[in-house]
Amino acid sequence: MADLKENLHTDHMVLNMGPSHPATHGTVKFLLTLDGETVVNLETEIGYLHRGFEKMCESVTYSNVFPYTDRLNYCSAIMNNIGFALAVEKLCDIEITERCKYIRVVTNELARISDHYTNIAAAALELGALTAFIYFVEAREIVWDLLEKVCGARLTSNYIRIGGLMCDLPPGFDEDLKASYPKLDSLFEDVDNLLTKNRIFIDRMADTGAIPVESAISWGFTGPCLRASGVDYDVRKNHPYLCYDKIDFDIPLGKTGDNFDRYLVRMEEIKQSFRIIKQAMADMPDGPINVANPYLRNPAKPDVYARMEEMIAHFKMVIDGLKPPVGEVYFPTEAANGELGFYLVSDGSGKPYKCRVRPPSFTLTAAMGEMCQGGMLADIIPTFDMINMIGGECDR
């Protein structure tokens, strides 16, 4: 018997997984050390989608940063817009109008829903559940149609402006929204029935990728992944921004912090987001969407052509850009995957001196090694799906 073992190859095997692997989305590489099928060590290599976001932002005016923020997390572009706008507004001390806050909340939650749809659909697909993928992609298409009605674009919305919005909600938007609920609910129901009690799905998801609470906090987990571990931290509740303090919604919490809890938290968050949208649409006040000061928000086109002051302001805003006071600011918001914050440094000119984004999936990706160690090779797939690493946001 001893002789037999001597002749067997029992050393660890080193395996490259990605970047050209369907489950790594072409944006990340894992260097695996395997003992049979057990993961001994996992090293993550990121940077394949780096486009120099910060360097580009330093060369354009504050309002020109918005198209770049769209391309951070392209599944929920409006959330990135809102995060950046709120940071600049805090820096300049701009108080936005009440209607603008409500519209931002509605679009923010629509973006959150589409992000969770994408995440769960992709996770189901990579575990072999093609039907659930098709259902949620259909639902996501309905949400994107709604967003297209609002801002004219499906993915890269570029809808939010400093001190306001690009435009008001289109006429009849409330009816369109109400008309889409039955279809979205039935699709949600279908996916829920297909996945939540599915034996195969539970076997792949439950007890995989779990991480203790202390570790999760130490790694800087936020969003659904942290709440799946049972930590009640949501920026919308703890430090309400926009009008989240006036809206009644619940924060779902998990218990074990494994992949199945992360999935359940996301499913519940979709429901809660619809609850928020319904309340916000019902409570939405009338009034202006932009701040009145033309030197803070580009004035409306009819005013630019008819009035002197607005014309001067328009020229100044386009050529020089908005000039915040000298200083620095950090503003965290709750994006679909966790805390999305912008750290800005202003030197008093029209261009940001420094524009750092704190992406949620960056810190989650860093913890991949710890989450996968000791597990099976196949467990990497659901774990990586549930942290929802978006290349554009992680690598910037």
Place this chain on the structure above:
Amino acid sequence: MTSEEIVEKVKASLADAIQDTALPQGDAVIFVAPDCLQKVAAFLKDDPSLKFDYLSDVSGVDYLNEEREPRFEAVYLLYSIDHQHSIRVRVGIEEDNPSVPTVSELWKGALYPEQELFDMFGIFIEGHPKNERLIMPKEWSGNPLRKDYPLTTETVTFSHNRDFKSDLVKSKPPTR
């Protein structure tokens, strides 16, 4: 605790380690020298009334164009999940051989952002397990987020402007 109370408490407990404090837009900000960073960070994490258990981000700033010393700055954003308050720690770093001690022993979440700080600003992280590039390719030279690193544009090969001829087009061998 409110930002004022946090700043007062930190100042009272670690008077010799804190260079300065500020309250921009109501946020608590403290200025620390690199050699005191680990001491201050450990205090911020372990003190029961502060308990900053969650490091949300580490980023760097290059103040080359500004009239100020020192040139670099590392910014640590801390938050306490139990007490729901936050603080910003700003660490000024000299231009020659810039280096700052790691805080990744206290918060594992610092590992990646600190590595990025090394990659993007060339600031050496003392005690970090991996002082190597994270986002840029391993063979890259220069530190892209330094202010003296030029922002270049890619030359285009083709244009709808008929008179435009790029170098590639000009150097193209003649076809038959």
